[in-house]
Structure formats: structure tokens, C-alpha cells
Amino acid sequence: xxxxxxxxxxxxxxxxxxxxxxxxxxxxxxxxxxxxxxxxxxxxxxxxxxxxxxxxxxxxxxxxxxxxxxxxxxxxxxxxxxxxxxxxxxxxxxxxxxxxxxxxxxxxxxxxxxxxxxxxxxxxxxxxxxxxxxxxxxxxxxxxxxxxxxxxxxxxxxxxxxxxxxxxxxxxxxxxxxxxxxxxxxxxxxxxxxxxxxxxxxxxxxxxxxxxxxxxxxxxxxxxxxxxxxxxxxxxxxxxxxxxxxxxxxxxxxxx
DNA sequence: CTTAATGTTCCCCA
DNA sequence: TTGGGGAACATTAA
Numbered sequence: 001x002x003x004x005x006x007x008x009x010x011x012x013x014x015x016x017x018x019x020x021x022x023x024x025x026x027x028x029x030x031x032x033x034x035x036x037x038x039x040x041x042x043x044x045x046x047x048x049x050x051x052x053x054x055x056x057x058x059x060x061x062x063x064x065x066x067x068x069x070x071x072x073x074x075x076x077x078x079x080x081x082x083x084x085x086x087x088x089x090x091x092x093x094x095x096x097x098x099x100x101x102x103x104x105x106x107x108x109x110x111x112x113x114x115x116x117x118x119x120x121x122x123x124x125x126x127x128x129x130x131x132x133x134x135x136x137x138x139x140x141x142x143x144x145x146x147x148x149x150x151x152x153x154x155x156x157x158x159x160x161x162x163x164x165x166x167x168x169x170x171x172x173x174x175x176x177x178x179x180x181x182x183x184x185x186x187x188x189x190x191x192x193x194x195x196x197x198x199x200x201x202x203x204x205x206x207x208x209x210x211x212x213x214x215x216x217x218x219x220x221x222x223x224x225x226x227x228x229x230x231x232x233x234x235x236x237x238x239x240x241x242x243x244x245x246x247x248x249x250x251x252x253x254x255x256x
Numbered sequence: 257c258t259t260a261a262t263g264t265t266c267c268c269c270a
Numbered sequence: 271t272t273g274g275g276g277a278a279c280a281t282t283a284a
Contacts, residue, residue: 002262002263003262003263006262032279032280054262054263068263068264069262069263070262070263070264071261071262071263071264071280071281072261072262072263072280072281072282084281101280101281101282102261102263102279102280102281102282103279103280103281104263104264104279104280104281105263136272136273137272137273138272138273138274139273139274142273142274145263147263147264154262154263155261155262155263156262157262200262201262203261203262204261204262204282204283205282206262223262243274243275244274244275244276245263246260246261258284259283259284260282260283260284261281261282261283263279264278264279265277265278265279266276266277266278267275267276267277267278268274268275268276268277269273269274269275269276270272270273270274270275
């Protein structure tokens with residue numbers, strides 16, 4: 001579920017509950033949720049909650065807990081554990097449940113903070129973004145989804161960003177000129193900041209750490225809207241497969 | 257019963 | 271070496 005705006009929203013809603021607090025117990029209910037070996041967490045203090053791309057990172061007094069939410073992961077403050085609860089972190093004043101229906105998510109421990117992925121879409125300047133994309137010659141959608149190229153974008157937001165930028169998902173990145181890259185950069189910033197402001201997109205079951213849904217799905221222009229008239233030109237939105245993902249775009253506004 | 261789902265990794269081929 | 275296709279992971283809902 002979480003892409004950059006959802007991960008950001010989870011951090012903003014979870015941070016105030018646990019930052020500066022001491023972990024009193026860590027419980028894991030499935031083997032696959034732990035990626036690698038974790039040190040003793042009991043007694044460790046959570047210094048800060050922040051995101052790295054789509055991942056939620058808890059800085060501890062030593063080391064970092066990195067939580068990959070993948071498709072269905074959720075971090076929930078003070079909710080009773082259920083059938084899909086894979087791990088629980090306990091504090092003196094409450095607990096965090098890591099719920100994950102599909103079990104693709106994971107929790108791992110790193111001595112040093114993660115730094116292996118591409119730049120953050122909200123931090124990269126327009127000119128660097130242009131040079132960055134020009135270095136590859138793949139389909140635009142594929143490249144934007146590649147976390148090694150850019151960290152944080154996922155299927156929903158790439159479709160929304162490409163529609164706003166009026167770019168076809170199969171555009172070759174090596175044929176993007178400065179004007180179109182600039183448009184893409186502007187669209188990326190605009191969509192992501194609006195989505196964060198709206199608390200993310202709740203399509204199926206995403207909620208923030210307090211259990212609240214986001215509202216950005218109400219502003220979606222193309223994602224999940226195959227056959228619906230394009231808000232800009234009324235041409236029916238088309239759904240194709242690009243980079244193995246369902247891809248929604250306007251065949252008239254977004255030409256190659 | 258089949259298909260698709262907000263993600264990532266790995267294997268294979270050109 | 272680079273890019274792209276497909277499978278795999280596990281679960282639910284339409």
C-alpha cells in the first residue's frame with residue numbers, strides 16, 4: 001500500500017507516539033517478517049521516525065530499524081493485534097502493531113542508516129533530475145518505478161504524475177528534452193505534496209498510524225479509472241500493462 | 257474459477 | 271552491460 005505519501009503520513013502520525021520512548025518488548029509472530037538477525041530491542045530508545053523512500057525507519061540509540069511495508073503493510077498505534085499482525089513493539093504507554101496481510105513486508109536492523117537507493121523525488125533539483133533520467137534509455141514508467149533510480153514512487157503516483165505531466169508511460173527516457181523533464185519534475189512535486197497534504201491514498205485498506213484513511217484517492221485523475229472520461233479532455237482513460245503493472249493514462253493527453 | 261492488487265527480487269533472454 | 275519479460279512470494283476480493 002504505501003508509496004512515498006503514505007510512508008510520510010505514517011511517519012508523521014507514528015512519530016509523536018514513540019519518539020523519545022523506550023521499547024519494553026518486541027514480539028514477532030512469523031519467521032518471514034524478520035529479515036536477517038535483529039539485536040535485543042528491549043530497553044532501546046526510539047530517537048526519531050522518518051522515511052527513506054517508501055520505507056519507515058526508526059532511528060534507535062544505536063542502529064536503525066527499517067520497516068518495508070510493501071503491498072499491505074501497516075503500522076498501527078495501540079490497536080489490538082489481529083490475524084494479520086506480524087510483529088508488535090511495546091512501550092510503557094502503548095504498542096505498535098505491524099500488520100501485513102500478504103506478508104511481503106519485513107523488518108530489518110541496520111547499523112548505519114540506509115543509503116543505497118536513488119535520490120528522493122522531493123529533494124532532487126530539476127536540472128539534476130534531467131541529467132539523471134537521460135543516463136538511462138528505458139520506458140519512462142519503468143524507470144520512475146525503479147527505486148534504485150528514484151526512491152519513493154509507486155504505481156498509483158507514477159500514473160497520476162505522468163497524466164499531470166502529459167507524458168506517455170512508454171516514452172523513452174533518453175528522448176526526453178529539458179522541457180518535458182521540467183514538466184515531469186513539476187508534476188512530481190505537485191502530486192506528491194498534494195497527496196501528503198491529503199494523508200495519502202486509501203484504495204483498499206491503507207490507514208495511518210492512528211487508523212485514519214487518506215483522501216487523495218478522491219483527487220485521482222487516472223489511477224483505477226479505465227473507461228472514465230479524462231478530466232482534461234473527456235477521452236476515455238485507457239488501461240494497459242507497462243512494466244508488468246496496470247497502467248492508466250489518457251491516450252489523447254499523453255502521447256509519445 | 258480467474259484475475260488483479262499501493263512491491264521487490266531473481267532468473268532468463270536479446 | 272543494459273533493458274525487458276516473467277515468475278515468485280501470500281492473501282483477499284471482485
